[in-house]
Amino acid sequence: MRLYRSFVLLLLLCTVWCVPVYAHHVIGRPAYSWNEDSNTPPSMQVDIQMGDYFITYMVFPAFPKPNEPGRINLYAKRIDNDKPFQGKVSFTVRDDSWFNKREERIGVQTVDDNVFRQRFLFRQPGAYIITATFEDRGVPYIIDFPLQIGPPSRIGVIGALVGIMVAVLIAVNVYRRRHLLGEKVRHAAHDRKKA
Amino acid sequence: MQRYLNKLRWASLWAVFAMLVILPLVSVYQVYVASHGYRLLSPLSKRFYDVMYFFTSPFTDDPANSLDVIKGTTWSGSFFGLKISDPLAAIGQVAASLDPHWPFLVTALIPIVFTIIFGRFFCGWICPATLLYELNSNVAIWLQKIGLPTGNLHFNRRLKYGVLALGLVLSAISGSVLVANIYPPAIVGRELYYVTALGGFGTGTIFFILTLLFDILVARRGFCRYLCPGGAVYSLLGRYRLFRIKRTVKTCNDCAKCNAVCEFALDPMRDDFGQECNNCSACIAVCPTQALTFTTSIRDIPYQGPGHLGHEFNKSGQDDLPGQVA
Numbered sequence: 001m002r003l004y005r006s007f008v009l010l011l012l013l014c015t016v017w018c019v020p021v022y023a024h025h026v027i028g029r030p031a032y033s034w035n036e037d038s039n040t041p042p043s044m045q046v047d048i049q050m051g052d053y054f055i056t057y058m059v060f061p062a063f064p065k066p067n068e069p070g071r072i073n074l075y076a077k078r079i080d081n082d083k084p085f086q087g088k089v090s091f092t093v094r095d096d097s098w099f100n101k102r103e104e105r106i107g108v109q110t111v112d113d114n115v116f117r118q119r120f121l122f123r124q125p126g127a128y129i130i131t132a133t134f135e136d137r138g139v140p141y142i143i144d145f146p147l148q149i150g151p152p153s154r155i156g157v158i159g160a161l162v163g164i165m166v167a168v169l170i171a172v173n174v175y176r177r178r179h180l181l182g183e184k185v186r187h188a189a190h191d192r193k194k195a
Numbered sequence: 196m197q198r199y200l201n202k203l204r205w206a207s208l209w210a211v212f213a214m215l216v217i218l219p220l221v222s223v224y225q226v227y228v229a230s231h232g233y234r235l236l237s238p239l240s241k242r243f244y245d246v247m248y249f250f251t252s253p254f255t256d257d258p259a260n261s262l263d264v265i266k267g268t269t270w271s272g273s274f275f276g277l278k279i280s281d282p283l284a285a286i287g288q289v290a291a292s293l294d295p296h297w298p299f300l301v302t303a304l305i306p307i308v309f310t311i312i313f314g315r316f317f318c319g320w321i322c323p324a325t326l327l328y329e330l331n332s333n334v335a336i337w338l339q340k341i342g343l344p345t346g347n348l349h350f351n352r353r354l355k356y357g358v359l360a361l362g363l364v365l366s367a368i369s370g371s372v373l374v375a376n377i378y379p380p381a382i383v384g385r386e387l388y389y390v391t392a393l394g395g396f397g398t399g400t401i402f403f404i405l406t407l408l409f410d411i412l413v414a415r416r417g418f419c420r421y422l423c424p425g426g427a428v429y430s431l432l433g434r435y436r437l438f439r440i441k442r443t444v445k446t447c448n449d450c451a452k453c454n455a456v457c458e459f460a461l462d463p464m465r466d467d468f469g470q471e472c473n474n475c476s477a478c479i480a481v482c483p484t485q486a487l488t489f490t491t492s493i494r495d496i497p498y499q500g501p502g503h504l505g506h507e508f509n510k511s512g513q514d515d516l517p518g519q520v521a
Contacts (some may be wrong), residue, residue, distance in 0.1 A: 062235055151237075158396040165404065169330040172337045180333050181456070181481065183340055188455030191347065 046145055052136070054079050057145050066125045066150050074109075074116040074132055076141075084114040089134045091118045096127040096146065098157070103131070125150025197488055201480035204319060208326040214265065215323055215384050219391035220247065221262050229259040268384025269321060270375065271302065278302040281317075281381070282310070282432065283425040287372035290363040307432060314433030318419060318426055319473030323387075324379030327407065328416060332458060335411045346413040349460075350421045352471060359427040374424045379406060381425075416458045420471070434470040435493045440479065442466050447486035447502025453478035463487060466498050 046057045056075045064070040076085040091106040109116040122128070128147045135141065155163065173180070224247040227236065236244060247258075255261040266273045271280040285303035289295050309316065318325060335345045362374035375381045382399040389397045406418040419426050442463060453463040456477045461468055463478045479487045484504060501507040 063237055152394060156395065158400050159390075161404065162396060162400060165407065169327065169334060172334045173330050176333065176337055180336060183336050185452050185455040187336060187339055188451065192451070 048143065049079065050141055050143060051139060052078050052080065053085065053141060055132075055141075055143060057132070057143070059147060064120075064122070064147070064149050066122055069119060069121045072118040072120065072130060072132075072145075072147075074118070075114065076116075076134070084111070085134065085136060086111050086114075087134055087136065089116040089118075089132050092131045092133070093120075093128050093147070094131070096129045106130075122149040127152065197476065197479050198482075198485070199480075200476040204475055207320050208323070208329075211269065211321055212323050212326050215268060215387045216391060218265060218267075219388045221251075222266075223392050224248075224251070225259050225262055268381070268388070269317075269323060270378075270381040270384055277305070279305055281425060282307050283374060283378060283428050284372070284381075286363065286428065287366055287374045290366040290374075291370055291372045293367060310429055310432040310436070312437045313474055314436030314439065315426065315429040315471065315473040316433075317429055317473075318423075319475035322380045322425075323383040324403070324406075325419070327383070327403075328379075328410060328419060329458060331407050331410055332416060335415065338411065345411055346415075346417075348414045348417070350414065350417070352420060354421045355423055355427040355430075358422050359424040362424045377402065377422075378425050379403060379418065379423065415460060420459055429473075430470045436470075436474075437491050437493060438474060438489055439492060439495065440468055440472065440474065440476070440487055441490045441492070441496055442499065442502075443486045443488065444499040444501075445486075445503045446484045447504060448484050449502040449505030449507060450483060452481045452483065453487060456481045464502075466496050468495050 045059075048055050048057075053076045056073075058073040058075075060071050060073070061068075072091065074089055076089075077083060078085070088108055088110055090108040092103045093106055094100055094103045106120055107118055109118050116132075126149055128149060130145045130147050132143045132145070133141065176183075220243075224244065227233065227240070227244050233241065233244060251258050251262065263273075264275050269281060271278075271284050273279070280299065280302040282303045285300045288299055306317065339345050358377075359374070362377065366373045376399070382403050386396055386399045386403065389395060389399075410417050414421065440463065447464070449464060451464050454461075457463060458475065458477065459471050459473065461472055474489075476489075479489070484502075486502065
């Protein structure tokens with residue numbers, strides 16, 4: 001019985017003295033849940049290294065749709081001492097199309113539990129570029145991230161061009177396969193005569 | 196037997212190209228498996244996952260870790276545990292960093308040894324861009340046939356050494372391997388990865404399309420012959436290659452089919468192969484009298500005169516022609 005009491009007392013003491021700890025995700029960022037308010041929600045994630053910073057960018061949901069709210073989480077920590085950036089980050093957006101320069105500001109965010117959270121809501125589907133900008137010790141950091149709203153277009157301008165070229169390459173080579181050798185020899189003879 | 200080498204070469208080119216398409220797909224599938232994120236995938240990605248599962252499940256229970264036997268592209272990768280890099284990648288790394296990274300340089304040894312033995316074989320047998328360039332050459336022939344203008348200009352073949360030197364100097368100045376941006380096999384490998392794994396082409400595709408147009412409108416296989424920095428490296432390394440093609444003058448009938456099919460516009464009919472020949476064996480395959488064969492020698496045979504089965508040889512007195520056996 002005495003042993004039991006001692007054990008209970010020890011447990012109580014442990015409860016009093018224990019240091020409060022926060023749950024952390026395995027990659028070192030705090031994580032409390034798996035919903036959209038989590039710092040590490042199930043989402044599209046991009047990691048890059050830029051200047052003195054290692055930057056992680058997440059979008060929730062992983063496949064955002066038009067007229068549905070979503071959120072960008074940005075986390076930047078210094079490479080040399082692992083200290084998270086504590087300043088302000090501004091977020092802008094532009095269409096990911098050729099020669100488009102028009103940008104729209106989404107917001108400027110201060111740090112919240114070491115993470116910069118930017119909410120968004122897009123009315124139109126499309127491919128967008130989110131630009132996150134911050135400055136540290138006089139050095140500007142400008143990071144572009146792609147953001148796809150709604151299903152991606154199946155084919156772009158370059159894709160169409162490549163498709164046409166591949167189709168022509170294959171069609172000509174298959175359709176003319178029996179004649180190409182003869183034509184090559186005839187053209188070479190013609191070129192020789194011209195020379 | 197040597198006549199069928201050209202078919203084997205086409206099979207090799209298609210296999211390399213297919214590999215460059217399949218590897219990124221495998222890589223994406225591995226990422227999906229490792230992240231245990233099936234329920235988060237888009238419907239299209241789920242279908243892709245199911246197809247990959249169907250094909251790989253008979254071979255492995257652990258695709259995330261056991262589908263790594265071949266990785267990378269022809270620029271640099273690992274092949275059944277063997278790390279192999281393009282010699283241009285090694286030279287480019289040295290130029291960009293000005294500090295040789297020996298573990299990486301060693302990976303270029305196998306291609307270098309093969310090039311010393313087989314010459315510019317990479318260009319003819321492995322380069323993924325060659326497949327597209329050769330198909331493109333046939334398109335140029337067809338365009339010519341239907342009356343559209345195509346280019347057949349000739350430049351100095353040494354131009355590509357200048358491109359190589361300039362690329363390396365700029366790489367040294369910029370600290371970035373700039374030659375990789377204008378090297379077609381590196382571009383094709385990279386762009387196939389982009390389009391397969393990342394869902395879109397990069398700017399390299401535009402550059403590559405321009406090289407195809409250059410070949411059609413300016414010079415036949417012009418980029419490989421006059422501008423390719425990797426071609427320059429392989430030509431230099433393969434100058435004294437051991438395996439080369441030789442003409443047997445006694446059985447040659449001067450039909451010139453070998454010259455017509457040579458993609459690099461060499462002159463096999465006059466024994467002119469030089470360091471540009473990529474041992475593609477197209478001339479061997481087309482020769483009707485089997486006068487062209489592979490041989491082992493570190494130099495080309497000097498011009499032997501017209502083929503003994505040809506008109507020119509028979510018209511002449513048969514006394515003054517070089518290479519004639521009395």
